[in-house]
Amino acid sequence: MDFEYLFELLCGGVVKGSIYALIALGYTMVYGIIQLINFAHGEIYMVGAFVALIITGILTLSGYSDSGLSVLVLAAVIAVIYAAAYGYTLEKIAYRPLRNAPRLSPLISAIGASIFLMNYVQLVQTPDFLPFPELVPEFEFMEPLSRFVSSVDMVILVVTALTMVALTVLIKYTKIGKAMRATQQDMVMARLVGINVDRVISATFIIGSVLAAIAGVLIASRTGQINSAIGFMAGIKAFTAAVLGGIGNIPGAVLGAMVLGIAETFGAGYISSAYEDVFAFGLLVLILILRPAGLLGKAVKQKV
């Protein structure tokens, strides 16, 4: 057995899992509160990547000459702001009017929103792949690790870890975080004790979108190219990760994303890269059949 190859795959899987985790959190938080698969979440991630691309383009072409990293950070900040704005608007238009509609209505609306956003970006920008500039400088870090992990990957891992910590703090200790947890437990009760549920839902969309945009910028710097369709697959994969971990469960989403990322890279590395997506979907189908509540989720019985 070739351990070096195995370790390389493992690192690749964890990096991939980190990206999935950032997107999956948005799915899981929204689902936890309003039981909706926000099908358009992948598109928010794509919009984030596109805004970052445009900002970096403006900055570099207009002669803003600073280090690549500062350009990237500035672009990421603006991308995050825009993604948050898109997520907020999406909820207001496509989901809020359907709060009490039959259960399939918001899902169909979400699919419509996803198709709309994908084609909107395609029409106003381009259907082709656009190159994303390499902005992460090569830097030195611990010797044995640097053989398996590139600088970009290292940035991805560090940023993901920091984001997770920030999210945990936000949910555990802030007022809005507590309100979110209360609303997730029981929306009616939360409303009765004076929580502004609408605001909590908006906040959830905004936080999820911020995470997705971070993922979008990171993946764009890693793959070096983006197009308007990247959100679709990433979205479905991330949803798979969320289900795998137990939808509605935040640590579950991260765990599920890691499992999915690793499973995919191993499947691609040892079997065939053409069937990478098949492994992901196969895993989704298996988990739903064998353990629909997911790895960390608890089975709840619907109240009758």
Next chain:
Amino acid sequence: MTHVKRSLGIALWFMFLTLPLMVVRVNTVSREIEWRWHNMALVGICAFAIAWFWQFSIERRMSKLAQVSNDKHPELKKPTWTQRLAADPVLSRRVLIAVGALAMVFPWLVSTGQNFYHVNVMVSALIFVVLGLGLNITVGLAGLLDLGYIAFFAVGAYTYALLAKTFGMGFWTCLPLGGLMGALFGVVLGFPILRLRGDYLAIVTLGFASITKIVLENWDTVFGGAAGIANIPRPDFFGVELTGREKAVYTYYIVLGLVALAVLVTTRLKNSRIGRAWMALREDEIACVAMGVDMARTKLSAYALGAFWAGLVGVVFAAHNNFINPDSFTFMDSAMILAMVVLGGMGSILGVIIAALALKLMPEYLRAFAEYRMLVFGAVMVLMMIFRPQGLINDMRRKYEYDTAEREDDDGGK
């Protein structure tokens, strides 16, 4: 006045939202930035108008809802034209005959000599009508959101392509086989996943369709890979060799026949014990099983029957196009069929037919529309759910005939 103020705010918000994506375009090759400020003005004006209209519509909808809950007899509302049509059997039969006659002579009206473009377009549209009717069973009647419906279409198409090319089997033998293969795939896939909740089912069907496409793309020894399969025989006509135009017209009649068959079968089922069980399942799963309906069997039948139509018409598609590859079976195609069902009104046969024809023919004849097609579909799906979840055409409930004479007896006896 508050409306104007709010609309202004909304317009500004959308100008901000679309600022980077619609105004700036970075050309990394020529290293130029294109600024399209006129787009921003456009967004501002449109957003203002739409926001104003939106608030107006929401307000109207709210007052309507309030009215309905106050009103004990909302059925006294003015009947829509479809309701009036359905209520008048003579008129509806006449309309039906007229439409049928028009459909029969259509190919002769629009095609001459070598020009049969319109017939071909219509064949493609009618194929989607059958797909819409099939998905209408699964989604519209039984409420099982299937986002991978196109996979069954692919199953039918590849079934025919492979059987015809490797075993030289004829179109008419393969037609039912394609349908059965679709249904078989429906059952095999449906069996393990039908216990899933509605939204999970949607994602799994989507995954299934993606897997199907990946397999078709990569298993090139059997399915021809991304290049697909070419030179698929056209429908045979008792061994007679047909010209190009005759072939198109012949296919037209075949698919028209399938549409008629699909309409007949769906209507029959809808007004039967089976169709009622489907609808009950859609309305409330728990109540439905508590009333003695076998959920697994009912779901599976709806799923398999929907898949059957896709498989059947997939055969026609392969024969008509002469050539198939995985690109005809993408998620966007599934989404478009779903849009037909949603737009037509979940469960409404007439609505689905009209929506399918409209969605398929509009981009064909309005080239300007073709570019914005998917954008419009997406928007339409959102707007329909918000403003007209019942679709453009209301699904009318059948009124049953019952013995009222007996009632008087009964009352007299008491």
Next chain:
Amino acid sequence: MAANDERKKLLEVSGLTMDFGGLRAVDNVGLDIYEGEIVALIGPNGAGKTTFFNCVTGIYEPTRGDVKMLPPGRPARRINGMKPNRITELGMARTFQNIRLFPAMTVLENVMIGRHCRTSTSIVDAIFGGRKAAAEERESIDKSYQLLKKVGLAEVADEFSRNLSYGAQRRLEIARALATDPFLLLLDEPAAGMNPQETHELDALITRIRAEEKVAILLIEHDMKLVMNISDRIYVMEYGKEIAQGTPQQIKENPKVIEAYLGEEAHA
């Protein structure tokens, strides 16, 4: 009580327990129903009455205990963990506390769903529309219509069920349950949301149903007047446990019940 023992037993529940995670919603409850009886299950909100119904009708699989059905003229069956539709086929039907009709179907169609398990038209029959299928359809319609007449909804047979008033919806649920030809009918708070006049009519309806449809009835109800009026026997639950059972008179005088349940009202 002695008379009951000579009658045929229809349902025998013993040691029924249902846990939701850490919460024990039903704790070791036993209950019997005999032919021709109207039995009430009462107790404060959250006592576990609805959960008891759900366990008995197969919506939930009970954590522990036995549910036995004894269909007249057929062998007894243990029905724990059986699917709800199988239990309905065996002859037990129910209504729901939070009305669960099929809103976009007509009133008549709602009842016709109840006939589903008593009819057998297959997909093929339905497509080809043979004489047998037509006859069965006819019979379904007529039978359902008769039931609508019985509950006083014949006039609105072609309405969408979502357009009915609250009380009418509750009666429609009863008709729908009766359409499954049950020998045992479970009603979950049938008078909830009804005005006094409607409640009074419901009282008459339930007694009439027992007589005409030959069903035994188990009902959950908070309206004490209704319960005391029509029940032969009463079971009382509190915090998942069964705290008393007996005739209405015995229950009225049971200090435990007065303490737990009637007490609040007596003081009010």
